[in-house]
Amino acid sequence: MAHDIRIVTEADLRGAVGLDGRLVDAIERAFAALASDEVVMPPILSVALAEACGEVDVETAYIPGVDGVAIRVSPGAVDTAGPGLSGVTILCSARTGAVQAVFLDNGYLTELRTAAAGAVAARHLAPRTVETAGVLGTGVQARLQMRAAHLVRPFKRLLVWGRDPGKAAACAAELGATLGVEVEMSTDAQEVVLQSQLVVTTTPTRSPIVRAEWLHPGLHITAVGSDRSGKQEVEPAALAAAHLYVCDRVCQCEVSGELEGARAAGLWNADDPSELGAIIAKTAPGRERPDDITICDLTGTGAQDTAIAAHAMSVLDGAATVVRA
């Protein structure tokens, strides 16, 4: 049966969907819904491409009350995910199953929903007052994470760490201009962590950068870089030493997040950590004291894909191409 399908390009999306409070709220609602039993979020489907030494991942989730179900297709060669990450999202009606839109977003929606999750984590776990924020990494996600964090914790000072001083300087300059805060670049990750109340790690490293002995009272860390088995940004001992370690989804973090390394090191074999959704829904305790040390591990969920695709559909103007399929 012929029906209209909207074909939405990255340019359409960049014109209509930004990193703002409405998006953060939509992503927050998706996490809260994950704490209920009504969300249907199957494990990520992954098909390996031998020739490309890569894979194609498919994520999806059904969230009651959201009028859309996204099917997120993210092709990528292993270890080359980053700014050039391409991908498409299919949005189906949750009421009829019909395909409503195809977002040819080249990963833009994924970048935004990952950044928005960082804002949600900071809103619920960071200390109420953040004077100084720090970011490890200098790519697209580093920039977006700091913009997202500033929405919910309007810090006055920002420290940017990268292995490449040139990239760190460029990232710092851009963020200073965008956020209007004092920004410094640093080549000493320890200094960045020690001076910050909120740190976001955005690197693809396989040997942890953040050491347990760098933890200090009143610190919150959100780790977003690890999204594949073997990647690790935070030393396992730090997870065990923090007052609270929170996963976006335990079953994902234990195979592709920081929890994988902690379990392998024998440092987290007891109960499962809490999930971010449970803290939002107040069914699990969050930060209890200003001096608590908290860590949040974000691997990326299909619920975020569904939330941002439905949000995009609701804010898009008539610019997108409509194809009678």
Place this chain on the structure above:
Amino acid sequence: MAHDIRIVTEADLRGAVGLDGRLVDAIERAFAALASDEVVMPPILSVALAEACGEVDVETAYIPGVDGVAIRVSPGAVDTAGPGLSGVTILCSARTGAVQAVFLDNGYLTELRTAAAGAVAARHLAPRTVETAGVLGTGVQARLQMRAAHLVRPFKRLLVWGRDPGKAAACAAELGATLGVEVEMSTDAQEVVLQSQLVVTTTPTRSPIVRAEWLHPGLHITAVGSDRSGKQEVEPAALAAAHLYVCDRVCQCEVSGELEGARAAGLWNADDPSELGAIIAKTAPGRERPDDITICDLTGTGAQDTAIAAHAMSVLDGAATVVRA
């Protein structure tokens, strides 16, 4: 990174991709590849939509040597799959992972790849000579299956059975005109089976139509209707009584095909049945005598989706819309 993505509508596809020998050969190669260990075909990802009382299914497969990997998204309410089945297919490059095309095919590619699999099954399992073919069911798939069967077993006479005599007459008239063979409609499924050497069942029934006592020497049956748990077209005793019962994929047939009912009835709890790919690759025995009775159970595989999407890409002319994504 911006790159071109082809947006291909159902109309584009109907104009370029037909049910012909090249397509059947492409699907046959996909099945043969399934017999090797090099194909990567994850289990179907399915997300339930509570409001729609339906679901969205995602199938995919990587086949070495095929320059494309399809991600097939098939939304559908339970028990309403059929001619109106909608859906889209994403084609990614197997070499780079990049999205190359989006097929807004409304299920057309699924219908064709299912029919082509029927031709492959008939080519490898039906008796060499088929005078009379029979089809149970009168929908789109009944018509396509008989066109597909005629490509590989050019029968002279066709029997069409349906519960609704009007629909059976319409299907018979259309197939008579298309194939140029003698066609009769029938309201007696037993008569159709008894008089045919090749029978294809295409119904969504949950109570088996084909009885074990209808089996006769030199009969081949292909069952394509059962694609969900609980559906069943062929009595379990028939599977056990046939000389050879073949699955497209055992792990699918035991949860959504005829094998499910046979196992539940305690009639198939020993070794796994052979798979169609193994018979094509000659690593498992096929029909051994003209009088053998054979049954093939097709539930639909991601390998077919990849094969037909790559085939479509190779035969499409410049008609499709190209979007710079």
